[in-house]
Amino acid sequence: MPSVAIAGAGLVGALNACFFAQKGWDVSVYEFRKDIRTMKHVQGRSINLALSQRGKSALEAVGLREYIVNQGVPLYARLVHNKDGKTFSRQPYGKPGEHIVSINRRHLNEVMITQAEKSPNVKFFFEHKVKSVDYEKKQLVVQCTSQPSRIPTFGTRAASQDHAEIHVEADLILACDGAYSAVRRSLMTIPRFDFSQDYIEHGYVELNIMANNNKFAFEENVFHLWPRGHFTLIALANRDKTFTVTIFAPFSEFEKHMSTTEDVLSFFEENFPDAFRLLGKEHITETFNRVKPQPLVSIKCSPHSFFDNLVLMGDAAHAMVPFYGQGMNCGFEDCLVFSETLEEHDNDIASAVRAYSEKRVNDAHTINDLAMYNYEELKDLVNRNSYKLRKKFDTIMNMIFPKSWIPLYSMVTFTRIPYSEVIERRKRQDKILSTLLTTASAVAFIGVFMGMFSNRAKFGF
Structure with missing residues (x-):
């Protein structure tokens, strides 16, 4: 069977291990940290995660959706607290029953690692730091970080404080090592690799x-x-x-x-x-x-694939600010989209990684931008009458045209419509709304004019 080496045992790396375990591939996962299942405290960002449809679909594909959803708390609406500390307003997320799920990051990560390890062809190597990629050999360069004892046994030499680098060879390499990805950093000198960090x-x-x-x-x-x-x-x-x-x-x-x-x-x-x-x-x-x-950092890069056998995924490819609740969901969808792409290409790795990058880069850039925009909504726009009116208008239009008019938030959160297509649909909606407002204004103006003309004697015309 083919082999895959995964950099990072975080959320996206662990879910990828589950996907490839199902496929029967030989999977090796290299993680800088200790096994989080044995740790009292896990360092790193711990902002609660909001699981939505894209993430649920990926979890469903590996048989974990029902269990994970039941471990979370369903959230059906925003409750906007006013400054007086006594009054608030409620803004439903979508149609009745539609909701996101508040999930604990650590528990989710632990569940996926345990699930992947049930397969005998999956091995996790904790305390193994991914350092770079060997361009020529197309190998992952890893170094064990567990410190040997510095106290020599009598009659032996003191143990070296530095471990030798390990060059991991695999048919496929997945870089899921986070926003500060060592794999991505080692690719920065490659011509035509675009990267931005804000x-x-x-x-x-x-x-x-x-x-x-x-x-x-x-x-x-x-x-x-x-x-x-x-x-x-x-x-x-x-x-x-x-x-x-x-x-x-x-x-x-x-x-x-x-x-x-x-x-x-x-x-x-x-x-x-x-x-x-x-x-x-x-x-x-x-x-x-x-x-x-x-x-809080926002990272974009293009392409997401290299050497016909390496793919950047999750935050390593598209770290985003957390204001749309799509960081994890987008990363999980990466895993699902890549799995689907492999199947479409009959497990031809070279063609699959190229096709994946071509279709995913634009979507990743789009959701990064949407996440930045949504902060404006969360910290300010939700209290504006224009925002509330638009939300009501979208809800009414969705009731009349449930398939063709879906609110922006619902498209992002409750469907798997590609993020780039979501924006195109939103633009069409904005254009229609603008036309309706222009028409309504013209009709109102004509009505006023006709009324004045009919009563011109009263106005002294």
């Missing part, structure tokens, strides 16, 4: 609301949102009755208004009074003394 001006800090007498402190089946113009707070429920709470704000806002204990408590109490009461002064103080605001 840090946005906003960072984030994560907090927690604990269970209240073993009950949810807030309504659990909604996405809690506190939009405040240029900064925002969100909260998503967990199965253990807690909430993961994240504040997003410009770094200048953190420095100006949240750099001291007094300032940060005053800031939360003024802007998020209901959340402030549940978070508690002690937790807010301890969190901001312990952690600094973390950066």
Whole structure:
């Protein structure tokens, strides 16, 4: 059987291992960290994940959808909290029953690793750092990072502190090693490889609301949102009755208004009074003394394939800001699309990797841009009347034309329509809406003019 070497045992790497285990391929996965199933604390971003249709479809293909969905909390709407801390508005995500699922990142990762390991042809190599790709030999360069004992046994030499590099040969190499991908970095000198990296001006800090007498402190089946113009707070429920709470704000806002204990408590109490009461002064103080605001990066690159046997996937290909909840879903769809592409090309790896890159790059760039746009929506637009009117209009049109008029958010979240096609459909909708408004304005103007003409004597004409 063919062999595949996967860089990274995160969400996308672990799901790819499940896909290729099903295909019967020989799978080796190399991960810099220790096995997270044995770790008390896992470093890295832990913003709660919102599982939607694209991610569900990928999980369904490997038999994990039902189990994973049942481990999460369904969210049916946004609950927008006003600044008074007492009133709010509810904005359903889509049609009745349509929802996203709040999922714990670590648990999901652990489940997929365990699922993949059930296959005897899958091997995970933890504490193995992927360093680069050997261009000429088309091999993955890996180095074991587990430290040998520095205390020599009597009569032997001291163990070397450096491990030799391992050159991994495989028919297919999948780079799923994250936004700061070592594989992608080693490809940067290749001519015509386009790459862009943008840090946005906003960072984030994560907090927690604990269970209240073993009950949810807030309504659990909604996405809690506190939009405040240029900064925002969100909260998503967990199965253990807690909430993961994240504040997003410009770094200048953190420095100006949240750099001291007094300032940060005053800031939360003024802007998020209901959340402030549940978070508690002690937790807010301890969190901001312990952690600094973390950066958010958007990465694009093209192509996504090289050497007829290497593919960049997930954040290694298209890291995005988390404001559309599509980072994981897009990465999972990468796995599904590539699996489908392999089948379409009768497992011809060379043709499949080229075809995958050709079809996926544009979609990846599109969702990166949409994720950036959606932050404007979350932190500000949701409170504007124009946004609310458009949302109502889209809902009515979807009821009348359920197949041809689907709201933007629903196309992204509740379908597998390619992201690039989603934008084209949205443009057509905008054009139709613009025409309708122009026509309505013209009709209204004509009506007013005719009324004035009919009553011209009254107006002295």
